[in-house]
Amino acid sequence: xxxxxxxxxxxxxxxxxxxxxxxxxxxxxxxxxxxxxxxxxxxxxxxxxxxxxxxxxxxxxxxxxxxxxxxxxxxxxxxxxxxxxxxxxxxxxxxxxxxxxxxxxxxxxxxxxxxxxxxxxxxxxxxxxxxxxxxxxxxxxxxxxxxx
Amino acid sequence: xxxxxxxxxxxxxxxxxxxxxxxxxxxxxxxxxxxxxxxxxxxxxxxxxxxxxxxx
Numbered sequence: 001x002x003x004x005x006x007x008x009x010x011x012x013x014x015x016x017x018x019x020x021x022x023x024x025x026x027x028x029x030x031x032x033x034x035x036x037x038x039x040x041x042x043x044x045x046x047x048x049x050x051x052x053x054x055x056x057x058x059x060x061x062x063x064x065x066x067x068x069x070x071x072x073x074x075x076x077x078x079x080x081x082x083x084x085x086x087x088x089x090x091x092x093x094x095x096x097x098x099x100x101x102x103x104x105x106x107x108x109x110x111x112x113x114x115x116x117x118x119x120x121x122x123x124x125x126x127x128x129x130x131x132x133x134x135x136x137x138x139x140x141x142x143x144x145x146x147x148x
Numbered sequence: 149x150x151x152x153x154x155x156x157x158x159x160x161x162x163x164x165x166x167x168x169x170x171x172x173x174x175x176x177x178x179x180x181x182x183x184x185x186x187x188x189x190x191x192x193x194x195x196x197x198x199x200x201x202x203x204x
Contacts (some may be wrong), residue, residue, distance in 0.1 A: 074151060095151035095152060097152070097154070098153070098156075099153055099154065099155045099160060100155060100156020100158075100159040102154070102156075106154065109154060124190060125190065128190045128194060135149045135201075137149075137201060138150070139151075139177065139197055139200075139201070140150075140177075140178055141150070141175055141176070141193075142152075142153050142155050142163075142167075142175065142176045143153070143175045144155050144167070144174045147156060
């Protein structure tokens with residue numbers, strides 16, 4: 001099968017990763033064998049991205065078979081992607097997920113998410129952080145996007 | 149306490165329809181308790197989160 005990312009893109013991504021990745025990040029991919037038009041492409045895209053830096057690793061799960069893991073990470077769609085900080089055997093979950101293939105504009109969101117999780121820093125302002133500390137109930141944000 | 153999920157609207161049309169997604173990006177707070185269309189500064193997002201939590 002051909003590559004999804006051409007050499008020019010890989011080289012740009014490598015530049016970003018070399019300069020901006022700090023601590024290890026694990027990408028958790030959740031696919032499904034049937035009724036998932038973009039699972040295969042998403043898996044391949046993530047494999048190609050993860051191969052660019054040794055600070056990145058990729059684990060693959062099946063939404064229907066690894067139900068406990070899916071539940072643990074609140075993944076209910078395929079393809080589903082979770083970015084976690086990896087510290088030895090520990091996973092640090094920052095609550096960042098993607099449902100659907102991160103192509104088009106969302107490819108840069110993918111790279112940006114990896115950099116954020118690797119830096120273990122949201123980049124939010126101090127005021128926002130203070131406000132968020134006051135939250136008493138869970139907040140789930142869903143940002144709808146289209147690939148073009 | 150906070151989870152954030154990018155949802156590709158064309159791959160999950162039922163969900164996009166449920167929240168009447170017409171323009172992107174559109175952000176939904178806690179299953180429709182709050183909605184923001186367009187990209188917004190973080191203060192604005194925080195305001196919408198607070199508002200959504202009060203009405204839910």
